[in-house]
Amino acid sequence: MGKIVGLVNQKGGAGKSSITNALSNEFARRGYRVLVVDYDPQGTQTMLFGYNRLSQFIGTEHDMTNIFNGKDLNPISVKENLDLLPANPNLREEAESGKMGKELVLSNFLRGGFGKKGIAEDYDIVFIDSPADSGALTVGTIAASDYVLIPTRLTFVDSTGLVGTLQTIIQAVITFRLDLSILGFIPVAYKSRLREHNDVLASLKTTIPQILSKHDFIKTASEELFLEPLKDRIAWAEAAGKRVSIREYIEKEKKGQRDILLSLENITDEIIRRVMIHSEIGVEV
Ligand SMILES: Nc1ncnc2c1ncn2[C@@H]1O[C@H](COP(=O)(O)OP(=O)(O)OP(=O)(O)O)[C@@H](O)[C@H]1O
Ligand SMILES: [Mg+2]
Numbered sequence: 573m574g575k576i577v578g579l580v581n582q583k584g585g586a587g588k589s590s591i592t593n594a595l596s597n598e599f600a601r602r603g604y605r606v607l608v609v610d611y612d613p614q615g616t617q618t619m620l621f622g623y624n625r626l627s628q629f630i631g632t633e634h635d636m637t638n639i640f641n642g643k644d645l646n647p648i649s650v651k652e653n654l655d656l657l658p659a660n661p662n663l664r665e666e667a668e669s670g671k672m673g674k675e676l677v678l679s680n681f682l683r684g685g686f687g688k689k690g691i692a693e694d695y696d697i698v699f700i701d702s703p704a705d706s707g708a709l710t711v712g713t714i715a716a717s718d719y720v721l722i723p724t725r726l727t728f729v730d731s732t733g734l735v736g737t738l739q740t741i742i743q744a745v746i747t748f749r750l751d752l753s754i755l756g757f758i759p760v761a762y763k764s765r766l767r768e769h770n771d772v773l774a775s776l777k778t779t780i781p782q783i784l785s786k787h788d789f790i791k792t793a794s795e796e797l798f799l800e801p802l803k804d805r806i807a808w809a810e811a812a813g814k815r816v817s818i819r820e821y822i823e824k825e826k827k828g829q830r831d832i833l834l835s836l837e838n839i840t841d842e843i844i845r846r847v848m849i850h851s852e853i854g855v856e857v
């Protein structure tokens with residue numbers, strides 16, 4: 573079964589959708605079979621893949637709310653090696669309903685059980701993009717994941733949001749007895765010459781291990797919790813505006829900014845090392 577990686581941070585604008593999009597493209601171009609789940613009713617991820625009208629999926633086989641109602645759900649094939657389960661504006665309503673076990677619906681769908689095959693079996697890696705809150709969709713993302721990947725911006729406000737996110741993860745692991753590892757933290761929109769960013773990064777590098785050491789049932793995929801920072805660059809928003817991947821945008825229009833792609837390649841390499849999927853499927857890395 574493919575490894576399931578949830579992108580979480582209950583603070584808005586942390587970089588969840590941008591990084592989900594960038595990494596899913598990177599893995600697909602390396603030959604991994606990738607599924608992207610857009611579990612945010614805002615549908616940013618779905619739009620990043622060029623589907624601007626979310627309502628087109630309502631009532632179809634691509635309607636994410638089907639998994640809450642025992643109906644079949646099938647992904648859209650976006651490009652070679654990359655499938656998408658698009659978001660749906662009605663997702664929030666389902667998540668806020670009083671339905672029993674709503675936090676485990678996505679996990680059951682991806683992993684299967686009771687004789688039913690989980691869709692994650694068809695892929696090498698699954699990325700889940702989650703909303704900016706600590707509700708049932710975020711908890712559902714955590715509950716479905718083998719690993720959580722946590723992007724964060726580096727202002728003081730963002731760092732307090734990050735502590736809240738960690739608390740949500742810890743609570744979900746306790747409540748649902750999850751076998752979950754923290755894959756890492758990615759600093760987003762980093763400005764190396766900005767004092768606040770460096771101070772916040774340094775303080776997170778001490779406070780996060782302190783928090784985690786009090787909860788030793790939370791595993792970490794590496795002793796080095798922080799992955800390479802992604803620098804503050806307008807190209808991310810520009811690529812999103814054009815509905816193309818950051819790689820496509822830079823390779824076609826911003827060749828001078830190839831360092832963004834190098835950072836992404838380093839992060840991809842490191843994720844592969846941390847989840848060790850290469851040993852199972854033999855893709856050259
Ligand atoms: N490295 C970066 N440098 C500058 N801007 C960035 C960077 N990464 C992402 N952005 C921009 O920041 C904004 C928020 O990013 P994104 O939508 O990925 O965050 P999010 O965590 O998914 O937000 P939400 O919580 O609303 O879903 C977007 O406009 C995106 O283009
Ligand atoms: Mg988002």
